[in-house]
Amino acid sequence: MRFNVVLLACTMALSGCMIVRNPTPQELSALDDPPFEVQSKVAHLLPKAEAWYSETEIQLAPLGRSLTADEVRTAIELGVTEPEKVRVVVLDEFPMPKDEQLLAEAKKHGLGGWAEGGRSNGRVILLKPRVTHSPVVLRHELVHLAQQDRMGRTAFLRRYLIELEMMGYARSPLELEAYAKQGAR
Numbered sequence: 001m002r003f004n005v006v007l008l009a010c011t012m013a014l015s016g017c018m019i020v021r022n023p024t025p026q027e028l029s030a031l032d033d034p035p036f037e038v039q040s041k042v043a044h045l046l047p048k049a050e051a052w053y054s055e056t057e058i059q060l061a062p063l064g065r066s067l068t069a070d071e072v073r074t075a076i077e078l079g080v081t082e083p084e085k086v087r088v089v090v091l092d093e094f095p096m097p098k099d100e101q102l103l104a105e106a107k108k109h110g111l112g113g114w115a116e117g118g119r120s121n122g123r124v125i126l127l128k129p130r131v132t133h134s135p136v137v138l139r140h141e142l143v144h145l146a147q148q149d150r151m152g153r154t155a156f157l158r159r160y161l162i163e164l165e166m167m168g169y170a171r172s173p174l175e176l177e178a179y180a181k182q183g184a185r
């Protein structure tokens with residue numbers, strides 16, 4: 001079982017837990033040097049994804065609330081560098097990209113579906129009403145903010161697209177980190 005470690009990750013919105021295999025060392029090193037097809041697909045998607053990401057952040061930020069003092073402490077502990085700039089927006093439906101290719105990719109990976117309970121768009125955290133009081137979902141999204149702060153926004157988005165393409169959502173190391181640090185349900 002050396003390369004087949006079973007890990008339990010609970011999705012933020014589904015009621016159950018899913019069992020996923022940890023990425024193997026080979027898979028992890030492939031993420032650092034993706035095949036040509038993946039590199040070219042991501043190079044094409046990245047500018048569209050980045051534009052949509054920033055546009056949505058600018059539109060939604062004025063509608064959001066700031067973090068509470070407790071949440072600011074959590075954000076700092078998780079590595080968010082400017083927690084005072086974070087905004088939390090509660091929406092029944094999360095925005096989807098207009099670009100057809102980006103929309104198809106987003107849907108393929110579960111964005112816009114019922115199961116999506118939280119999402120981060122830059123410094124804006126989107127929550128569905130049913131998870132508004134869930135510290136776990138908020139922590140999960142704060143981990144993604146910390147990842148962006150650690151890597152830089154463009155590098156984070158590029159890496160996230162590569163991971164989705166090569167590993168899928170459930171086995172993406174950026175997602176696995178967020179699940180590991182989000183705490184118990």
Ligand SMILES: [Zn+2]
Pocket residue numbers: 140144175178
């Ligand atoms: Zn996530």
